[in-house]
Amino acid sequence: MCQSKAVPMFSTDVTRDGDTTVLALAGELDIATVAELRELAYAELDRADCRALVLDLAELTFLDSTGIGCWVQVRTHAASADKQVVIRSVPVGVRRVLEISGLLPLFS
Amino acid sequence: MPGFEDVDIDRPGFQVPDDPDASRVAQLAQVSAELSSASTMAAVINAAVHHARRAVGASVSTLMLTEGDHLRLVAGRGMRVGAQQQWETFPLDASLPAGEAALTATPVVVTGVEVAERRYPALHEQMALGRTLVCLPMDGARPSVGVVGLTFEAGWRPGEAEMALLSVFAEACGQAVRRVHASGEAARHDWELAFLAQVSLEMGSDLDYQTTLANVATLCVPTLADWCAVDIAVTDGRPRTVAVAHVDPDQVRWARELQERYPPDYDAPSGVGNVLRTGRSEFYQQITDEMLVAGARDEEHLRISRELAMHSALVVPIAGREQTLGVMTLIRTHDSPVYGRSDVVLAEEVGRRAGIAIENARLYRQTQDVALQLQRAVLPDAVEDIDGWQIASHYEPGGRSGVGGDFYDAVPLPDGRLALAIGDVMGHGVPAAAAMAQIRAATRAYLSLDPDPASVLGNLDVMFERLSITQLVTLWYAVADRAAGTIAFSNAGHYPALRVPAEGAPEMLAAPTRLPLGAGGDERVTTTVPLSAADVLVLFTDGLVERRGEVVDEGLQRLVTAAPALRSPDLAAATGRLAAELVETDHDDDVTMLTVRCR
Numbered sequence: 171m172c173q174s175k176a177v178p179m180f181s182t183d184v185t186r187d188g189d190t191t192v193l194a195l196a197g198e199l200d201i202a203t204v205a206e207l208r209e210l211a212y213a214e215l216d217r218a219d220c221r222a223l224v225l226d227l228a229e230l231t232f233l234d235s236t237g238i239g240c241w242v243q244v245r246t247h248a249a250s251a252d253k254q255v256v257i258r259s260v261p262v263g264v265r266r267v268l269e270i271s272g273l274l275p276l277f278s
Numbered sequence: 279m280p281g282f283e284d285v286d287i288d289r290p291g292f293q294v295p296d297d298p299d300a301s302r303v304a305q306l307a308q309v310s311a312e313l314s315s316a317s318t319m320a321a322v323i324n325a326a327v328h329h330a331r332r333a334v335g336a337s338v339s340t341l342m343l344t345e346g347d348h349l350r351l352v353a354g355r356g357m358r359v360g361a362q363q364q365w366e367t368f369p370l371d372a373s374l375p376a377g378e379a380a381l382t383a384t385p386v387v388v389t390g391v392e393v394a395e396r397r398y399p400a401l402h403e404q405m406a407l408g409r410t411l412v413c414l415p416m417d418g419a420r421p422s423v424g425v426v427g428l429t430f431e432a433g434w435r436p437g438e439a440e441m442a443l444l445s446v447f448a449e450a451c452g453q454a455v456r457r458v459h460a461s462g463e464a465a466r467h468d469w470e471l472a473f474l475a476q477v478s479l480e481m482g483s484d485l486d487y488q489t490t491l492a493n494v495a496t497l498c499v500p501t502l503a504d505w506c507a508v509d510i511a512v513t514d515g516r517p518r519t520v521a522v523a524h525v526d527p528d529q530v531r532w533a534r535e536l537q538e539r540y541p542p543d544y545d546a547p548s549g550v551g552n553v554l555r556t557g558r559s560e561f562y563q564q565i566t567d568e569m570l571v572a573g574a575r576d577e578e579h580l581r582i583s584r585e586l587a588m589h590s591a592l593v594v595p596i597a598g599r600e601q602t603l604g605v606m607t608l609i610r611t612h613d614s615p616v617y618g619r620s621d622v623v624l625a626e627e628v629g630r631r632a633g634i635a636i637e638n639a640r641l642y643r644q645t646q647d648v649a650l651q652l653q654r655a656v657l658p659d660a661v662e663d664i665d666g667w668q669i670a671s672h673y674e675p676g677g678r679s680g681v682g683g684d685f686y687d688a689v690p691l692p693d694g695r696l697a698l699a700i701g702d703v704m705g706h707g708v709p710a711a712a713a714m715a716q717i718r719a720a721t722r723a724y725l726s727l728d729p730d731p732a733s734v735l736g737n738l739d740v741m742f743e744r745l746s747i748t749q750l751v752t753l754w755y756a757v758a759d760r761a762a763g764t765i766a767f768s769n770a771g772h773y774p775a776l777r778v779p780a781e782g783a784p785e786m787l788a789a790p791t792r793l794p795l796g797a798g799g800d801e802r803v804t805t806t807v808p809l810s811a812a813d814v815l816v817l818f819t820d821g822l823v824e825r826r827g828e829v830v831d832e833g834l835q836r837l838v839t840a841a842p843a844l845r846s847p848d849l850a851a852a853t854g855r856l857a858a859e860l861v862e863t864d865h866d867d868d869v870t871m872l873t874v875r876c877r
Binding site: 235 | 705752773791792794820824826828829866867
């Protein structure tokens with residue numbers, strides 16, 4: 171009984187390489203976890219030496235519409251400073267959802 | 279506890295000499311220096327009891343600290359066997375020299391002769407006629423923080439100069455004890471902060487308060503309690519035990535059994551019921567066997583109670599803003615230390631935080647209800663058939679993530695055509711439901727100006743840009759024309775509608791993929807395809823086809839496979855059955871479906 175939750179639902183690994191920051195997303199990105207990603211992504215994009223943000227989705231296990239909305243917000247934030255946001259290692263399920271919503275070209 | 283062995287003292291007593299380097303005085307100065315740098319109680323004891331005894335040539339040295347109205351012997355050297363148990367703790371007012379010294383903050387010197395004269399009958403056995411006992415208060419407080427006791431042999435008795443020196447030494451002991459206490463308190467304070475931070479984290483992590491309380495009970499064990507139970511006031515005002523944690527998992531069963539077989543009497547003048555009524559903590563520092571006997575309902579109850587070996591308890595309120603929401607019972611068993619005042623303060627703080635967590639969870643539920651009401655108010659209760667059009671709908675709010683922002687509409691146009699819309703505000707809760715209401719109203723307004731799909735979506739793009747709306751909204755919008763046998767549509771990032779013909783396979787009404795509203799605008803296009811009289815159109819949102827852990831094409835395929843059932847004459851019933859077939863019972867997202875048939 172009374173098992174406390176030890177495994178986080180969502181985590182992000184940050185790697186900076188020159189003017190590119192890679193955020194490796196792992197776990198479930200949904201309403202409960204988007205704020206964490208948004209905060210982190212904005213902080214990286216606000217760094218003067220960051221020109222591009224790469225969202226690596228290899229370890230992403232779930233994504234809902236709130237998560238997609240967050241990516242679009244991050245992309246809009248980046249575009250206003252003439253910076254790029256791209257996604258890579260896109261799981262097939264995520265790719266389909268982005269295709270259906272017409273958003274895939276925004277992150278390529 | 280240090281040892282109590284007897285060691286021969288080479289020469290009893292000491293004298294303040296004219297020569298300041300004389301070894302015993304120098305040794306005592308050395309001990310005082312040692313005390314000033316002692317940072318642990320063990321170091322204080324080593325200096326104050328062991329080293330000082332040698333320095334002053336005492337046969338017995340003891341260190342006693344005041345705890346409430348008692349003195350507790352924390353260390354002694356040279357005591358006879360059994361004496362340390364006899365004097366482990368005794369009342370300040372028990373007519374003993376140490377108690378007198380503490381209460382009056384004045385040194386007390388007693389000789390064996392005086393004891394023999396019955397001034398202190400309790401000391402009679404151990405005070406030989408030639409002995410002198412000196413009890414020195416460790417500070418000027420009444421009672422003092424503690425007492426240093428020194429026994430000298432062979433009729434030696436300190437003079438005025440020696441007493442002054444011993445008093446200085448005792449004060450150095452007092453300062454060292456206070457310093458160690460303070461640093462212990464600082465360490466405890468750090469620990470308390472870390473513990474409370476962990477409690478807050480635990481409470482913030484789950485909005486289901488029963489799970490939260492169970493987690494907090496577990497967190498309290500073993501650091502704050504060996505056994506922790508949480509009772510919550512339920513609607514009828516009576517408490518219900520919602521969590522029990524025990525340091526020994528096997529004992530959880532015992533603890534639960536005790537609760538079930540002998541449910542606490544909530545009407546008793548003390549205990550859980552009383553704390554719930556009054557909102558005031560109860561503190562039982564020492565639970566004696568007599569208390570267990572008095573509280574036992576029968577022999578079996580007493581046996582189980584004794585087996586649980588509880589000896590110190592705290593019962594604290596789980597305090598809400600306006601009322602006590604529940605009660606947390608913390609119990610120490612077996613060899614664990616008894617609770618002190620600082621534990622009460624800490625436990626009450628945990629109770630306060632638990633109260634906030636529960637109220638937040640309730641508030642969250644209420645907010646969710648508000649969002650649901652908002653959504654229900656905006657969505658048509660049940661879409662009605664409109665001249666020549668048979669229409670049915672299905673809506674189920676999401677579970678885990680709260681209410682989403684799904685919406686749909688069916689609006690007859692003056693020329694007999696039918697405007698259809700289905701959309702999804704990407705988000706949850708009150709903001710999504712509010713945005714949904716706004717978009718639905720705007721869509722109605724634009725379609726009354728010009729119902730052409732590309733025009734409606736283009737106008738919505740302009741509205742999003744002018745009002746700086748960043749909320750993403752997917753929208754599928756169409757105008758069905760019975761007379762012309764066509765349907766014209768435009769899609770802003772939504773799932774395409776499904777057309778189920780009277781015969782043959784259902785097909786998705788594919789259109790060029792365009793961005794959702796709120797993603798910066800896009801070029802909107804109208805696609806027109808044929809529509810036959812018996813065709814059923816299925817408009818839906820992601821909740822109907824998306825499932826965790828699978829690619830959405832699987833869900834779309836399920837829909838295409840099951841959709842022919844909508845050919846049934848009773849469209850409303852068929853729509854409900856189709857939703858039930860496609861959606862898992864514990865779905866996260868809103869499920870919305872609109873079905874339309876041209877009659």
